[in-house]
Amino acid sequence: MRWLHYYLRFVVASSLLLIVAGGLVTSTGSGLAVPDWPNTYGTFMFAFPFSKMVGGIFYEHGHRLIASLVGLLTIGLAVWIARSEPRGWVRGLGWTALAAVVVQGLLGGITVLYFLPAPISISHAGLAQLFFALVVGLALFTSSGWRGSRGGLDRRGDDGLARLALAAPVAIYGQILLGATMRHTGAGLAIPDFPLAFGRLVPPEWSTGIAIHFAHRVGALVVAALVAATAVRVLFHHRERHELTRPALLLAALVVVQVGLGAWTVLSGRQVAVNTAHVAVGAVTLATSLVLALRVHRGWFPDAAGRRRPGATSGVASLGSGSEARA
Amino acid sequence: MRHRTFWILVSLAAIAAACNSRSDVPPVSIVPEGGGAGANAVGATGTSTVSGTIMLEGTAPAAEIIRMNSDPVCVKEATNTETEYYVVGDGGGLGNVFVYVKEGLSGSYPVAADTVVLDQQGCRYTPHVFGVQVGQTVQITNSDPTLHNIHATPAVNAEFNTGQPIQGMSMERTFDEVEVMVPFKCDVHGWMNAYVGVLDHPYFATTGPDGGFDIANLPAGNYVIEAWHEMLGVQTQNVTVGDGATAEVSFTFTVG
Numbered sequence: 001m002r003w004l005h006y007y008l009r010f011v012v013a014s015s016l017l018l019i020v021a022g023g024l025v026t027s028t029g030s031g032l033a034v035p036d037w038p039n040t041y042g043t044f045m046f047a048f049p050f051s052k053m054v055g056g057i058f059y060e061h062g063h064r065l066i067a068s069l070v071g072l073l074t075i076g077l078a079v080w081i082a083r084s085e086p087r088g089w090v091r092g093l094g095w096t097a098l099a100a101v102v103v104q105g106l107l108g109g110i111t112v113l114y115f116l117p118a119p120i121s122i123s124h125a126g127l128a129q130l131f132f133a134l135v136v137g138l139a140l141f142t143s144s145g146w147r148g149s150r151g152g153l154d155r156r157g158d159d160g161l162a163r164l165a166l167a168a169p170v171a172i173y174g175q176i177l178l179g180a181t182m183r184h185t186g187a188g189l190a191i192p193d194f195p196l197a198f199g200r201l202v203p204p205e206w207s208t209g210i211a212i213h214f215a216h217r218v219g220a221l222v223v224a225a226l227v228a229a230t231a232v233r234v235l236f237h238h239r240e241r242h243e244l245t246r247p248a249l250l251l252a253a254l255v256v257v258q259v260g261l262g263a264w265t266v267l268s269g270r271q272v273a274v275n276t277a278h279v280a281v282g283a284v285t286l287a288t289s290l291v292l293a294l295r296v297h298r299g300w301f302p303d304a305a306g307r308r309r310p311g312a313t314s315g316v317a318s319l320g321s322g323s324e325a326r327a
Numbered sequence: 328m329r330h331r332t333f334w335i336l337v338s339l340a341a342i343a344a345a346c347n348s349r350s351d352v353p354p355v356s357i358v359p360e361g362g363g364a365g366a367n368a369v370g371a372t373g374t375s376t377v378s379g380t381i382m383l384e385g386t387a388p389a390a391e392i393i394r395m396n397s398d399p400v401c402v403k404e405a406t407n408t409e410t411e412y413y414v415v416g417d418g419g420g421l422g423n424v425f426v427y428v429k430e431g432l433s434g435s436y437p438v439a440a441d442t443v444v445l446d447q448q449g450c451r452y453t454p455h456v457f458g459v460q461v462g463q464t465v466q467i468t469n470s471d472p473t474l475h476n477i478h479a480t481p482a483v484n485a486e487f488n489t490g491q492p493i494q495g496m497s498m499e500r501t502f503d504e505v506e507v508m509v510p511f512k513c514d515v516h517g518w519m520n521a522y523v524g525v526l527d528h529p530y531f532a533t534t535g536p537d538g539g540f541d542i543a544n545l546p547a548g549n550y551v552i553e554a555w556h557e558m559l560g561v562q563t564q565n566v567t568v569g570d571g572a573t574a575e576v577s578f579t580f581t582v583g
Contacts, residue, residue, distance in 0.1 A: 032478055033514035042490070052473075055398045115480075
């Protein structure tokens, strides 16, 4: 199981690399640099010579190659989990990841063949983030800290944190979808200034692009407020729970960085590296919020014998820290 | 079993649809025989001319040097690495302006038989701005020893995106609808772009570096002439030209 966990960590890293590669494709406007799919300029994609990966082809074809690697890794993931994992719901998640990566590949192909229609491209971006969150979840579920946690009941519960911890990833994912919509409808610079909008708090005029862009900014405020409330709650009420304080602090830091990157993206005129970093940090932010939510709701998830942790259904189930678990 | 067969068929249909690369299929061109503008009477021709000059007022931004480092072949092949947004002659004439008769013509005109060539050479499109008639053949050629994709992004006509990975490759396309302008771009080399004006008559011209243009063989009449520039937008003017006469029309675009 330990090696499976390390393998899943590698899949997580590869998936993040794939998201970065995808972000580079859109940031450089290379989405149609390879007009055909699944071939590349009529050549079997794995036989396409490296020397011809020039200009936009480098980004688009590179994205396809990394995607193929992640696809293969996901096949391995699903099979490995199916053969070694005693928890049925984890096996189900493994197969779900495989299905997601297949659908993701088809969406990527369709969006190329149909000249990047926004709904398909947005779905492609949205599913990429869900897939990343899913493999992060699988890596967590196979970790020794998760499997070895002693459970136990926090009798006081913390319904507030339970709700906040769930709301954060939902809000962050909604914000990511808004960002993807902005990105694939060309609304990234619909409001060219920051932090104001055309010099005002609220845009003086509206168009679809401006509305999408402004919604993304409002979404950032909502996410920041949720994350701040979550972090404060964890730090004040569960200071001794390092498995919660660590992701909560990291999440707060990531949101600060992410807002900064969003502002920089606008002010730099969508500079490629900044724009891509904004996508990647968004993915890491979602994953971190998911880890926090899963740990808060640790008790929802049964062990191999089908037992849930005591007190799991009310508020924060007690999860021993990694060191406790290993002890 | 019946359900399984159903889902297998659905999956195969989805995969087949996804693998059917539209980009390799030329758009179907439906052009009425003898003309591309419908079944109206044949459009009149004449001996009148509209000519003029497009001038630029103000100082155009200096051309920028395009960094072609992303493709070493382009670095080697390129003879011109300056942007073409503003082509200004010594006398202040503005080049790469598409001038055409926007209104005043009636009837349908036969499609020009000659083929217009859009060449990809030195990782640039030549010409940068040009015009064709609806149904007229545009031959797109790759003269570079590197890969290009030709991506037309019209608003009215059918979009297409086709790769030309081998030097010397050529393909032909037509446009079915009037559209000013249809942009072309190469997604491999982001600096490559060109524009084509698609009209249902032959009365158009593109200015050279001196800003001059002639639109000849017009019938006498009243016309709206439009001038389009990729950075400076459009201007229109009304003009009346008598039989066998030449009417002068000048436009002045302002920059800065």
